[in-house]
Amino acid sequence: MQGSALCPGSFDPVTNGHLDVIERAAPVVDLLYVAVFTNMGKSPLFTAAERVDMLRVATAHLPNVRVEAASGLLTAYARDRGIRIVLRGLRAVSDFEYELAMAEMNKQLYAELETLFMMTRPAHSFLSSSLVKEVARWGGDISGLVPDHVSCRLREKFGTARN
Numbered sequence: 001m002q003g004s005a006l007c008p009g010s011f012d013p014v015t016n017g018h019l020d021v022i023e024r025a026a027p028v029v030d031l032l033y034v035a036v037f038t039n040m041g042k043s044p045l046f047t048a049a050e051r052v053d054m055l056r057v058a059t060a061h062l063p064n065v066r067v068e069a070a071s072g073l074l075t076a077y078a079r080d081r082g083i084r085i086v087l088r089g090l091r092a093v094s095d096f097e098y099e100l101a102m103a104e105m106n107k108q109l110y111a112e113l114e115t116l117f118m119m120t121r122p123a124h125s126f127l128s129s130s131l132v133k134e135v136a137r138w139g140g141d142i143s144g145l146v147p148d149h150v151s152c153r154l155r156e157k158f159g160t161a162r163n
């Protein structure tokens, strides 16, 4: 696909589910922006700078991925950079209504913007940043769910030892 695409999200923190979508999307576009947005409905565990940092480490092997912190409207961010494709991951039917509303709203604000969806791998269909945080908070094993450096950051945040 020609041009650039945008993977927006809270990434609080990045999980192997996010990375799977990013790794599959990067080879099919020229440039993939991964933008860390502030979701007003969620209070983040990690600062935007920490989330960007973890994503940069996790995507260092992908030369056409650019990770940035973003604020304000997604459509303004995309318009400023000439991006016309938003890429979102879909895990289960429960994601659908929220994603449909977002895609419709973004289309109203920026008619040339298309939202494309990528289905998660079955192994990641239960995986969310919130669930990972909940398990990590109580010292549970999150290996295989997030990259090792992210799991270290989570243990540091919660002051938990490896379990």
Ligand code: ADP
Binding pocket: 008, 009, 010, 011, 012, 015, 016, 017, 018, 021, 039, 087, 088, 089, 090, 091, 095, 119, 120, 121, 124, 125, 126, 127, 128, 129
């Ligand atoms: P947001 O707060 O915008 O929903 P998230 O960080 O929770 O941000 O998610 C960012 C994107 O990654 C969304 O499109 C979401 O559906 C997708 N995503 C999250 N977890 C997974 C997963 N396990 N597999 C595939 N996509 C996922």
